[in-house]
Amino acid sequence: MPHLRPFVSAVVRPIPITTRAERMREMDLAGHNPFNLPADKVSIDLLSDSGTGAVSIDQQAWAQRADERYAGAESFYRYRDAVREIVPFEHVLPVHQGRAAERVLFGALLGEGAISLSNTHFDTTRANVELRGAEARDLPCPEAADLDSDFPFKGNIDVAEVERILSGPERERVGQILVTVTNNGFGGQPVSMANLEAVSEVARAHGVPLILDAARFAENAWLVTRREQGYQDWTPSEVARRAFEFADGAVASLKKDGLSPEGAFIAVRDGRVADRCEVDIIATEGFRTYGGLTGHTLEQLAVGLREVVDPNYLADRENEAAYLAARANQAGVDTVQPSGLHAIYLNAGRLLPHLSPSQFPGHALASALYREGGIRAAELGSLYLGSLDENNELVSPAPFELIRLALPRRVYDHSHLEYVGEVLADIAKDPGAVPGYRITHAPKVLRHFRCRAEPIEG
Numbered sequence: 001m002p003h004l005r006p007f008v009s010a011v012v013r014p015i016p017i018t019t020r021a022e023r024m025r026e027m028d029l030a031g032h033n034p035f036n037l038p039a040d041k042v043s044i045d046l047l048s049d050s051g052t053g054a055v056s057i058d059q060q061a062w063a064q065r066a067d068e069r070y071a072g073a074e075s076f077y078r079y080r081d082a083v084r085e086i087v088p089f090e091h092v093l094p095v096h097q098g099r100a101a102e103r104v105l106f107g108a109l110l111g112e113g114a115i116s117l118s119n120t121h122f123d124t125t126r127a128n129v130e131l132r133g134a135e136a137r138d139l140p141c142p143e144a145a146d147l148d149s150d151f152p153f154k155g156n157i158d159v160a161e162v163e164r165i166l167s168g169p170e171r172e173r174v175g176q177i178l179v180t181v182t183n184n185g186f187g188g189q190p191v192s193m194a195n196l197e198a199v200s201e202v203a204r205a206h207g208v209p210l211i212l213d214a215a216r217f218a219e220n221a222w223l224v225t226r227r228e229q230g231y232q233d234w235t236p237s238e239v240a241r242r243a244f245e246f247a248d249g250a251v252a253s254l255k256k257d258g259l260s261p262e263g264a265f266i267a268v269r270d271g272r273v274a275d276r277c278e279v280d281i282i283a284t285e286g287f288r289t290y291g292g293l294t295g296h297t298l299e300q301l302a303v304g305l306r307e308v309v310d311p312n313y314l315a316d317r318e319n320e321a322a323y324l325a326a327r328a329n330q331a332g333v334d335t336v337q338p339s340g341l342h343a344i345y346l347n348a349g350r351l352l353p354h355l356s357p358s359q360f361p362g363h364a365l366a367s368a369l370y371r372e373g374g375i376r377a378a379e380l381g382s383l384y385l386g387s388l389d390e391n392n393e394l395v396s397p398a399p400f401e402l403i404r405l406a407l408p409r410r411v412y413d414h415s416h417l418e419y420v421g422e423v424l425a426d427i428a429k430d431p432g433a434v435p436g437y438r439i440t441h442a443p444k445v446l447r448h449f450r451c452r453a454e455p456i457e458g
């Protein structure tokens with residue numbers, strides 16, 4: 001049966017149609033950093049899938065019934081029950097977004113000098129570990145290094161390496177194992193249930209808490225039903241619940257799979273950890289039954305958490321991602337294989353071999369997409385992951401020069417994605433014309449959000 005989108009637009013937002021000259025001027029003003037562009041100068045915004053989705057009519061309707069009382073509001077209980085349908089932990093605490101959840105939970109689990117082991121720490125996650133004076137160590141599985149292979153679970157953590165570290169002298173410093181599902185920092189690749197089970201056994205054997213960074217728990221669950229032996233007949237919510245059962249705690253930005261513009265949760269089994277988090281939340285976010293969120297948002301989240309595990313919705317999401325990947329591949333641009341759900345990762349290093357990593361090919365391709373088509377995307381290469389010296393020269397490059405085209409949920413249709421494919425095809429016809437970049441200003445922390453750059457002429 002052909003694929004049918006399971007929703008239509010009920011309210012629409014016009015998008016700006018700009019000229020190349022306008023876009024050149026905007027990029028100059030933005031210091032050639034797409035994060036600095038005003039959104040009303042961006043036609044197709046693939047910078048992030050976070051908080052950028054469309055809400056449903058049911059989310060709107062329930063939001064009208066919000067209970068905004070300070071403590072114990074009905075909206076909180078509806079949110080908490082929806083989280084608990086998937087996350088089988090006693091303690092559920094709302095916070096305003098994922099990085100607040102990270103800051104609060106890591107405050108309870110990581111001291112100065114501690115180590116956090118992960119398949120890959122997302123950028124804010126890494127920053128929150130490091131701001132505690134702890135070390136964020138990434139241990140992606142070896143299969144992740146081959147961008148072109150069709151290994152289905154490149155998001156897995158390297159369990160043998162985790163075991164080796166926990167059996168050695170560093171054991172006492174390891175404060176948590178954090179598995180990011182799906183692995184946003186590494187191609188949006190999913191984590192298998194077998195991998196979660198294996199790492200949870202190692203974590204329990206060594207008494208280290210296993211935490212899920214579960215921003216895309218439903219998308220990971222969907223890919224498990226599609227790719228992992230034994231789960232074909234499970235529903236996405238059954239898989240998600242099973243995944244959380246392997247863990248001791250979770251943080252989740254609900255700006256992704258909560259289908260909401262804001263919100264997150266911290267969920268833990270251990271009452272003492274919950275207690276420490278609660279004190280921090282009351283002091284910095286809000287009372288424990290709202291955590292900085294309005295009742296309006298809590299209601300939207302309660303509905304969104306149920307809509308996101310609908311197999312028809314997830315099948316549509318897979319269809320969109322596959323469509324965009326196919327358009328990019330037809331344009332002659334390689335993508336990280338196999339494609340996940342929330343984004344397509346383009347191999348900019350391979351498309352622009354005339355640019356060395358020190359000329360930031362990922363940034364160059366992202367800039368070309370904006371210049372030529374008003375499309376905004378995020379670099380995930382040496383600008384994001386490499387290290388620079390005091391003159392802003394690259395001293396150690398990232399392993400790959402990628403850019404991420406993130407797909408906002410329920411927003412763009414095939415005609416928008418086809419347009420992206422056409423702009424990519426135009427760039428790919430003459431890749432040698434794409435200039436490299438030099439960095440003119442590079443803050444030490446969270447550089448890619450705040451840096452400025454300029455094209456290298458000639």
Ligand SMILES: Cc1ncc(COP(=O)(O)O)c(C=O)c1O
Nearest residue numbers: 050097098099122184215253255
């Ligand atoms: C895997 C992962 N963890 C944490 C975060 C941070 O969440 P938030 O943007 O809600 O602070 C993100 C955001 O993109 C993410 O992708």
